[in-house]
Amino acid sequence: MHSILLPRPDDIDAWRDAARALALADVAPVDIVWRVEGEGGDLFGDTATPFPSPSTPAFAVPRRFVDLAQSVILHRDPERFALLYTMLCRLKDDPAMIDDESDPLRRRLDLLAKEVRRDIHKMRAFVRFREVEDGEGERFVAFFEPDFHIVRANAGFFLRRFATMRWSILTPDLSIHWDGETLTESPGATRADAPGDDPVEALWKGYYASIFNPARLKVDMMVKEMPRRYWANMPETALIPGLIAGARAREIAMVEHTAPRGNGATAWEKLREEASHCTRCPLHRCATQTVFGEGPIDADLMFVGEQPGDQEDLAGKAFVGPAGQLFDRAMADAGVDRARAYITNAVKHFKYEQRGKRRIHARPHAGEVKACRWWIDQERRIVRPKRIILLGTTAVHSLTGKAQSLVSIRDRVLDVGDGATARATVHPSYLLRLPDRDQAEIEYARFVEDLRRAAAL
């Protein structure tokens, strides 16, 4: 049994010297006990066995292994020395196997190295200096608690960045100090050894709180990247609970206190202009133009039809064809003033099939309805109608998001959000298509009754 005593837990040079000698003597991994001075029990005492003499010729290891070992050695896993040695023995026979990433041992070492690299990166990110004055001027001191033995290996980063400052990074195992010329080490320290405050932290906290957007709370994402174990040494994290608690209220305040501000007319004009270029679904290719909604933009009552027909497509106005004329008559019979209602369609381009010289109406499918829903939502935000009348199943599908039969919902008040109530009835073109005159009259009367009831709701 060989007992190897390394002077420091991150001492790659000492490990390499020992590992090289042991490997050259063909010592099996199970015959070695790796220890670090001052760590672990005294089962084997503090004595190390001398290196064995070589029995095999010298060999080289791939650069990739050296890089891997340099990271892995910084881990706290007590098995790291033995795992690296096992890998070394295998590389001795087959140096190319370093590239075999699906090898279980290689994989395990990769994961250890990855954890170490992450810890190194997090230290570079999360160290927070506080400024103090001493006899020689300003000095910057931080207290940090890394997961692994990374402090010595990470000193170079702080040196390259803060070379012209005097600084100290205190950690529980080891502290490092830079005086502008040389880097020195001292034993571990506690948080109490670091300064307690820095006036600039108030500014930093103010910045942290202000740059946060309360409308997009993603706490899991934050915790994943900035795990809680680092928080104790980061001044800004003290604000987090308050920011999270207040976020929803701040978001609601933003939405509610900013409701319509009198530029609804301009907003509507601009919206219609943008809609005239809409390409959200393929229907724009064949239709003549976008037929946008119309009516007073402060209307209480909104009608949503299906889509423009042949005549609407040419005129650019909603409800002017045969169905529109019937609609006007029914509105008059119901005593509802069309001029005071906002009238729009679920789909704003005419969809048709060409048959000979005629363009025959074709029903828009779910995708087209969904694509056009965006415009209705925008219209509703500007007009803010209290009552909405859905003419036909396409309008119902658009505003409720699901295809439903009229029979089941015609007598109900539908929830369409944003404080509006909605009722559904048939589309006037349905009445035009009824072959039976008696039935058409009954349905027409029912339609008029629906309009009257919905308008009075």
Add this chain to the structure above:
Amino acid sequence: MAQLDTRQKLEILADAAKYDASCASSGTSKRESAGKAKGIGSTEGMGICHAYAPDGRCISLLKILLTNSCIFDCHYCINRKSSNVRRARFTAREVVDLTLAFYRRNYIEGLFLSSGIIRSSDYTMEQMVEVARSLREDHQFRGYIHLKTIPDADPGLIDAAGRHADRLSINVELPTDPGLARLAPEKSAAGIRAAMGGMKAAIEDGHDAKKRYRSAPAFAPAGQSTQMIVGADAANDSDIVRTAATLYDRYALRRVYYSAFSPIPDASAVLPLSRPPLMREHRLYQSDWLMRFYGYKPAEVAAATDDAGMLPLDIDPKLAWALKYRDAFPLDVNRAPREALLRVPGLGVKAVDAILVSRKWRRLSLADVGRLTVSIAKIRPFIVASDWRPTALIDRLDLKPRIKREQLELFAA
């Protein structure tokens, strides 16, 4: 109005800057301060996120506006002329001091400076360039500087900005021209594109000069980026993906940022005042990665959208594509070429490269692949390994719900 102190100004001008998504500090040339008599700072290629806010966004740079006063009236912008927000203005000196104070304490990688337009584009740009100049020349600051440039500022100013900054950016603001016309009536889509084109040329000239003369001044070594707002205009995901692809191609952008439109205080009535479409934003970033690192063409990403041109929100675009083109699977991990393996849902670039190297040693079994990836369960239906063939699994109608359940669990973690 009472004099604002530094902290109040900082809070106002950071609040005004938070709608810009970009905070990257990566991809610039290497610099360090070791061995230097004066100055501070380093850049090492990889960006560092020094903190994360509860919105999940990284805080890498001091991201502020020089002033939030603005002569423009863009509807989506909290700083527009007609908004009632409190106004503040930093002097160049104040920004410089703040940047250095934060940098010395290791709070930040550098500065991302933007500004509302005051007086004129040139005047505003001059002020911003002065901040960067002072940091670099008066203080030998070697950290990261990102300047948001103003499209119609004088080319001489843009040139000066490029000499001091690591990255320059111009926001295209909205994915479609009609959207820009509606929401930012004073901005011109053509003007923005011309400025991005000019920037591309200047960056390339800078690289060329640097190749020939080592002493040539660097020009924006971290390139240019842009941002577009998602959910404020009528663009669907398919439109956005195509716009982004065009921007990457035409202007050699390093990044396109997508920012889910979020309600702003004192908003204009033109805008949706609803919760920001965060999942949509996430899916767009995923589709962006598919185009940049996985070899998907814009039309292929668009093929993963539904009939309204929107990417599914419940599954990622790569999985959506795979479920739509099931005949492309299963793929044999021991034979399939790299570009094909990159299409397997759940296999990232690293895992694919690891598979390519590892399969030289042995025929990979499912367990071998499992060691190279995060979750083998998600991948299994799409691959063939030495001991595994997904019998009929690919044809299952319930494949989507089965995999979806797993994706949701991943998100919950």
